[in-house]
Amino acid sequence: MTSTLTNCDHILSIPDLIAKKRDGLELNTDEIQQFIAGLSNGDVQDCHVGAMLMAIFIKGMTEKEICSMTTSMRDSGERLHWSQFRGSVVDKHSTGGIGDKISIPLAPALAACQLKVPMMSGRGLGITGGTLDKLESMPGYQTQLTDKQITELISTVGCGIFSQSVKLNPADRYLYSIRDVTATVPSTALIVSSILSKKSVEDVDALVLDVKFGSSAFMKTAEQAENLAHWLYKVSEMLGMRTCCYITEMNNPIGYCIGNAIEIEESIDLMKYKPGHSKDLEDLVCEQGGRLLVLTQKVNTIDEGREMLRETFKNGSALRKFHDMIIAQGVCETIAKQLISDDDNAIGSILKLSDMKYQAISSETGFIQAIDSLKLGTIVQRLGGGRLKSTDKLDFSVGIRLLKHVGDSVEKNEPWAILYAGHDASHHYPKFLDDFNGSLTVSASPVVPLQRIYKIMGST
Structure with missing residues (x-):
C-alpha cells in the first residue's frame, strides 16, 4: 500500500511530496508535520527520509518551512517544562570546535549565578570532540537521565549536562542518523532545525549560539557562518527564545588542551582559577555566560555579566556547583572531591593520560x-x-x-x-x-x- 499525506486541499503520496521539494516548491506546515509524524508511525521509510533530506539539501527551505520543521521535530516527543523557573532557564550551543570545552565550566558558573541550565549536549562528530564524551572520562558520570532525574537535577543543583533521551525529540535523533550517512549534514536548513528543535525542547528563556568558522569548523568562511547564524537567530526568536549568536574563529584550538580527560582537567583548572589557566577559555566562557545574564535581565550590561561569571571562578562557587552536578550524575563522592582538590596527583590518577x-x-x-x-x-x-x-x-x-x-x-x-x-x-x-x-x-x-x-x- 502506498503511504499518503493529507492536507486541507488534496492527498499527496510520499514520493510526490519528495518531488515537490525536489522541484523547489514550498512544503506547507501540514505536510511537514505529517512527514515528521510518519517517522514514528511507519508511514515514512528510510529511503523516503534519505530522498527528502537530499532534496532539502539541494533546494533549501524557506523561513516558514524551517520554523515548521523545527516545531514538528520538537513536538515529536516529550518536552521539558520549567514554569516554576520562568525567566531564568538558559542554555548555550556550539557548532563544534577543537578544544571547545566551554559548556563544562559554563553550566556550573551560570547555576552559581542562580540561573537554571538544562544542557542537552552531544557526542563527538568527526574531529570535533563531544561534551558528553569528555564528561564520561570521569568514572561514573551518567549522561542518560530520565525526565524525573533531569527535573530533580535542575531543581536542586541548578545545572546538568546530559544526552538527548529517546523520549525527547526522537525525530531529530532519527533524522540525524540518516543525515550522517547521506552526506546531508552541512545543510543550513537541517542544521538550524536540528539545533533549535533540541533547544526548544529544553523550554529555555534565553540562548547563546556559538557559530564557528575556519579550517576545522563545518563552516569554512565567516560568510558561511554569518548566514547560518542569521537563520539560527531568526528562527529561535520566532520560537520565543531570546537569542544571541556569536561568530567565532576556529582555525586555532581553544585553550591549551585537546582531548577528553585532558579537557576536563583544563575546565577544572579554570573553575579553580588556577594560576596559568587558559585566558582564551576564560574570556569565551565569561563572554557567553555574561550575555545570558543580560538576556535574562539579571544584569544590565555585558561588562557586569562577564564579571559576575568570573567571580564564580574566583570565589569557588562554580567549582562547588560542578562538584554537586557530577555527583548527581553518578560520580561517587570520593572521586568528585578528589577532582576539585588541589592534589594534582589524585586528579591525574582519575583523569589518566597516556604515559607515551x-x-x-x-x-x-x-x-x-x-x-x-x-x-x-x-x-x-x-x-x-x-x-x-x-x-x-x-x-x-x-x-x-x-x-x-x-x-x-x-x-x-x-x-x-x-x-x-x-x-x-x-x-x-x-x-x-x-x-x-x-x-x-x-x-x-x-x-x-x-x-x-x-x-x-x-x-x-
Missing part, C-alpha cells in the same frame, strides 16, 4: 602565528580520542597539551606542545609525528594575540 608522550619542537625562532587545529584534531581522533565510526570505543587518555598559543614567542628547538598517545600510535596513524610537528606556523615579526569573536548578532 611526544614533544613537538619549533624549527625556528619567532612568534607563533597559527596552530593548525584541523591537523591536531585529526591526530587526536585517529589515535583513538575521537571516533572514525559511531561504534568506536574512545581512548580518554589520548590528548594534546599546548605549551604555547598564538602570539607567544618561541625559540628554535623549543617544545611547544605535548602529545599523549597510545603505544601503537604509529599503527593507527603512521604520519602522526609529521603532522604534529608540522602544525605550527611561526612569524619573524610579532603577532597580534588571537581574536576569537568575529561578530555578534542578535539580542543585546
Whole structure:
C-alpha cells in the first residue's frame, strides 16, 4: 500500500511530496508535520527520509518551512517544562570546535549565578570532540537521565549536562542518523532545525549560539557562518527564545588542551582559577555566560555579566556547583572531591593520560602565528580520542597539551606542545609525528594575540 499525506486541499503520496521539494516548491506546515509524524508511525521509510533530506539539501527551505520543521521535530516527543523557573532557564550551543570545552565550566558558573541550565549536549562528530564524551572520562558520570532525574537535577543543583533521551525529540535523533550517512549534514536548513528543535525542547528563556568558522569548523568562511547564524537567530526568536549568536574563529584550538580527560582537567583548572589557566577559555566562557545574564535581565550590561561569571571562578562557587552536578550524575563522592582538590596527583590518577608522550619542537625562532587545529584534531581522533565510526570505543587518555598559543614567542628547538598517545600510535596513524610537528606556523615579526569573536548578532 502506498503511504499518503493529507492536507486541507488534496492527498499527496510520499514520493510526490519528495518531488515537490525536489522541484523547489514550498512544503506547507501540514505536510511537514505529517512527514515528521510518519517517522514514528511507519508511514515514512528510510529511503523516503534519505530522498527528502537530499532534496532539502539541494533546494533549501524557506523561513516558514524551517520554523515548521523545527516545531514538528520538537513536538515529536516529550518536552521539558520549567514554569516554576520562568525567566531564568538558559542554555548555550556550539557548532563544534577543537578544544571547545566551554559548556563544562559554563553550566556550573551560570547555576552559581542562580540561573537554571538544562544542557542537552552531544557526542563527538568527526574531529570535533563531544561534551558528553569528555564528561564520561570521569568514572561514573551518567549522561542518560530520565525526565524525573533531569527535573530533580535542575531543581536542586541548578545545572546538568546530559544526552538527548529517546523520549525527547526522537525525530531529530532519527533524522540525524540518516543525515550522517547521506552526506546531508552541512545543510543550513537541517542544521538550524536540528539545533533549535533540541533547544526548544529544553523550554529555555534565553540562548547563546556559538557559530564557528575556519579550517576545522563545518563552516569554512565567516560568510558561511554569518548566514547560518542569521537563520539560527531568526528562527529561535520566532520560537520565543531570546537569542544571541556569536561568530567565532576556529582555525586555532581553544585553550591549551585537546582531548577528553585532558579537557576536563583544563575546565577544572579554570573553575579553580588556577594560576596559568587558559585566558582564551576564560574570556569565551565569561563572554557567553555574561550575555545570558543580560538576556535574562539579571544584569544590565555585558561588562557586569562577564564579571559576575568570573567571580564564580574566583570565589569557588562554580567549582562547588560542578562538584554537586557530577555527583548527581553518578560520580561517587570520593572521586568528585578528589577532582576539585588541589592534589594534582589524585586528579591525574582519575583523569589518566597516556604515559607515551611526544614533544613537538619549533624549527625556528619567532612568534607563533597559527596552530593548525584541523591537523591536531585529526591526530587526536585517529589515535583513538575521537571516533572514525559511531561504534568506536574512545581512548580518554589520548590528548594534546599546548605549551604555547598564538602570539607567544618561541625559540628554535623549543617544545611547544605535548602529545599523549597510545603505544601503537604509529599503527593507527603512521604520519602522526609529521603532522604534529608540522602544525605550527611561526612569524619573524610579532603577532597580534588571537581574536576569537568575529561578530555578534542578535539580542543585546
